[in-house]
Amino acid sequence: MRRWTFSLAVAVMACSGTKKPGPLGQPIDLRDYLPPELKTGGVSVDTAYHQRLKVGPDSALIEVTWTPLQNGKARLLGEVKAELLEPVKYDSLRIGEIGNLINIGSKMEPVESAALKVRWFKTWFTRPRAGYTDFQFDAKGRRMITPERH
Numbered sequence: 001m002r003r004w005t006f007s008l009a010v011a012v013m014a015c016s017g018t019k020k021p022g023p024l025g026q027p028i029d030l031r032d033y034l035p036p037e038l039k040t041g042g043v044s045v046d047t048a049y050h051q052r053l054k055v056g057p058d059s060a061l062i063e064v065t066w067t068p069l070q071n072g073k074a075r076l077l078g079e080v081k082a083e084l085l086e087p088v089k090y091d092s093l094r095i096g097e098i099g100n101l102i103n104i105g106s107k108m109e110p111v112e113s114a115a116l117k118v119r120w121f122k123t124w125f126t127r128p129r130a131g132y133t134d135f136q137f138d139a140k141g142r143r144m145i146t147p148e149r150h
Helices: 002-014
Strands: 049-055 060-071 074-084 092-103 112-124 127-138
Touching: 049 112, 049 127, 060 092, 060 112, 060 127, 074 092, 074 112, 074 127
Parallel strands: none
Antiparallel strands: 049 060, 060 074, 092 112, 112 127
8 A cells, every 4th residue: 555655646746736827937028139220219009919829738828918019100029928827737838939020011011920939848757748839920919820739
């Protein structure tokens, strides 16, 4: 009986901890990715866009929020952040790796879009697992593609 109790205790300790709801790191200022002439000219818009998505094998529910900037007719990205909405059994969950910053509008009325990776890590019976979900969005509040899970 002691052997089974000890084995069960080891198995429970080897599983992931629980990540509580809350922010996933610090917000990312996307103005850092703009050319110098556009960094200071953008005016914040009083709009924030929100999108919920599920991340990883346990389908962690997160909400990504981003704000646009207006620079003349150009719509640029200002800041992006994410928040875990429900507890999930992951060791780590974070946002980062902004990429694929492109203009999806026209030359006369540019609209900036970007891709964001949401990374997760969990241990399951002493076996570490990790992956990410892609999320692509634009300055008009559109989600560009269905997230890929890796």
